[in-house]
Amino acid sequence: MKVKKYIVDSMPDALQKIRTELGKDAVIINTKEIRVGGFLGMFTKKKVEVVAATDSNPESAATARPAIAAARPATAAASSSLAGLSAPIMSPAPVAATRPATSVRPEPRPSFEAAAAATSPAPYAPAPAAPSGAKEDALLQxxxxxxxxxxxxxxxxxxxxxxxxxxxxxxxxxxxxxxxxxxxxxxxxxxxxxxxxxxxxxxxxxxxxxxxxxxxxxxxxxxxxxxxxTKRPIEQIRQDARIVHFVGPTGVGKTTTIAKLAAEQTLKFRKSIGLITSDTYRIAAIEQLRTYASILNVPLEVVFSALDLQKALDRMQDRDMILMDTAGRNFRNEMAVSELQSLLRIEERKDTFLVLSLSMKYSDMKAVTDNFFRFGVEKVLFTKADETATLGSIVNLLHDFPLSLSYVTHGQNVPDDIHIADARNMADELVGEPHEE
Structure with missing residues (x-):
C-alpha cells in the first residue's frame, strides 16, 4: 500500500496530481482544510490537505483488467438464461399498451405487539349460528x-x-x-x-x-x-422528476446503472440529461461516469459537499433531468449517513432509487434497506441478476418493506442490460414449471 499526502489549493488540483502520480485506482482516505504561511497568525492562506493511497503492486491491477474483460463473455451467456425475468425498456418497435396497475395503499409495518399477537396461538372460536340459507357459507368460514x-x-x-x-x-x-x-x-x-x-x-x-x-x-x-x-405498482423514473438520486452500498453497480438509464432518458424520451456524482472516494468511479457522459454528450459535475451540489444544480438549470450518483459507504456509520442525508435534502421535484445487488445475502440487503428508509426511499432497483440463480430475496424484501419494484439489470452492457421488472416472469422463475407425477 502506497500512501501520499498532498497540500493543494483545491480538490480538482488534488485529483489531477493523484491521477498522475498514483493512478486511477487510487482511493482518497481523508480531506481537510488547513491554513499555511503567514506571520503571527495573520495573512495565512487556506489550503486543502488530501491523503490518498493505492496498491503498491501495480502489476496486480494490470493483470486484473484482462481477467475481467475475459469474464464478460461468460457473464453475457449467463444473462441470457435470466433475460426472461423482465420486459426490455428500450425497443425500436412500438410499446404495446399495458394494463394499468392498481394503486394499493401500502400496509403499515406491524408493531411489536401486533407481530407477537400474530404468532401467538389464538383460541379457536366457532362461527356464530347462521340461518339455514347461509349454513354452507358459515361452514366454509x-x-x-x-x-x-x-x-x-x-x-x-x-x-x-x-x-x-x-x-x-x-x-x-x-x-x-x-x-x-x-x-x-x-x-x-x-x-x-x-x-x-x-x-x-x-x-x-x-x-x-x-x-x-x-x-x-x-x-x-x-x-x-x-x-x-405488485402490492405497490411497478414504477420507472417519474417523468416529472427533475433530480433522480441513486443510493446504495458500495459495489452494487450504481454508476453503470446510471449510465444505462441516462441513455434511456436521452435516446427514448428525448430528454436533456445532466449527471452529478458525489462518489469522490473512488477516482475510477468519476472517470467511468465521465466516459459515459462524453459518449452521451451530457455534462458531468463532481461535488464534494451540499454547497457544491447547489452550485452544480444552478449550472444545470437548462437540463430536463439530472441523475445523481452517490458514494457507496458503510451505512452503519452515522457520519456517512449524515453526509448522504445532506446531499439528498433538496426541495426540487425528485425521485430516489435504492440500488441493491441480487448477489447480496438477504440479511445484509435487509439491514441496508432498513437504514435507507429514513431518506424516504420508495423504489428499489435490483442489479446483477446474471450473477445469481435465485430470486427469493426480491420476494423477501417486498414482503418486509413497502417498496415498489422498478428495474432489473443483468449485465454490464450499456444501455442494453436493464429492463423494467416483470412480476409475472419473476413468479414463473421462482415456482418453475410443475410437472405431473
Whole structure:
C-alpha cells in the first residue's frame, strides 16, 4: 500500500496530481482544510490537505483488467438464461399498451405487539349460528378459521416435529412448490404463508387443493407471488422528476446503472440529461461516469459537499433531468449517513432509487434497506441478476418493506442490460414449471 499526502489549493488540483502520480485506482482516505504561511497568525492562506493511497503492486491491477474483460463473455451467456425475468425498456418497435396497475395503499409495518399477537396461538372460536340459507357459507368460514388457527400454531411452535406436521398436511403438489421456493432463498415462513394463502383462496372458491394438478397448484402460488410483488405498482423514473438520486452500498453497480438509464432518458424520451456524482472516494468511479457522459454528450459535475451540489444544480438549470450518483459507504456509520442525508435534502421535484445487488445475502440487503428508509426511499432497483440463480430475496424484501419494484439489470452492457421488472416472469422463475407425477 502506497500512501501520499498532498497540500493543494483545491480538490480538482488534488485529483489531477493523484491521477498522475498514483493512478486511477487510487482511493482518497481523508480531506481537510488547513491554513499555511503567514506571520503571527495573520495573512495565512487556506489550503486543502488530501491523503490518498493505492496498491503498491501495480502489476496486480494490470493483470486484473484482462481477467475481467475475459469474464464478460461468460457473464453475457449467463444473462441470457435470466433475460426472461423482465420486459426490455428500450425497443425500436412500438410499446404495446399495458394494463394499468392498481394503486394499493401500502400496509403499515406491524408493531411489536401486533407481530407477537400474530404468532401467538389464538383460541379457536366457532362461527356464530347462521340461518339455514347461509349454513354452507358459515361452514366454509369455520373451516377457514380452523386452517388459519393451525397455521398460527405451527408457526409459533419450534422444533422439527411442528415443521414436519405442516409439510405432511400440505397436498404433495403444494409441498413441492413450497420446497422449490425455499430453494430459491424465499424465507421458509414466507414460502409456507404463500402456499397456505393459495390453498385457502382456492377452497373459498370451492376448489379443494388436494384435487388440483401440479400445474394448477403452481398457477395458484404464482398468482399469490405476483400479488405480493405488485402490492405497490411497478414504477420507472417519474417523468416529472427533475433530480433522480441513486443510493446504495458500495459495489452494487450504481454508476453503470446510471449510465444505462441516462441513455434511456436521452435516446427514448428525448430528454436533456445532466449527471452529478458525489462518489469522490473512488477516482475510477468519476472517470467511468465521465466516459459515459462524453459518449452521451451530457455534462458531468463532481461535488464534494451540499454547497457544491447547489452550485452544480444552478449550472444545470437548462437540463430536463439530472441523475445523481452517490458514494457507496458503510451505512452503519452515522457520519456517512449524515453526509448522504445532506446531499439528498433538496426541495426540487425528485425521485430516489435504492440500488441493491441480487448477489447480496438477504440479511445484509435487509439491514441496508432498513437504514435507507429514513431518506424516504420508495423504489428499489435490483442489479446483477446474471450473477445469481435465485430470486427469493426480491420476494423477501417486498414482503418486509413497502417498496415498489422498478428495474432489473443483468449485465454490464450499456444501455442494453436493464429492463423494467416483470412480476409475472419473476413468479414463473421462482415456482418453475410443475410437472405431473
Amino acid at each position: 369455520e373451516m377457514k378459521q380452523m386452517k388459519e388457527m393451525m397455521l398460527r400454531l405451527a408457526q409459533a411452535q419450534t422444533g422439527t416435529g411442528a415443521a414436519t406436521a405442516v409439510e405432511e398436511a400440505l397436498p404433495p403438489a403444494f409441498d413441492a412448490i413450497r420446497s422449490r421456493l425455499v430453494e430459491q432463498d424465499v424465507l421458509s415462513e414466507l414460502a409456507a404463508k404463500l402456499v397456505e394463502d393459495s390453498i385457502l383462496r382456492l377452497e373459498e372458491e370451492g376448489r379443494p387443493a388436494s384435487e388440483l394438478s401440479a400445474v394448477e397448484a403452481g398457477a395458484a402460488v404464482k398468482s399469490a407471488i405476483v400479488e405480493l410483488l
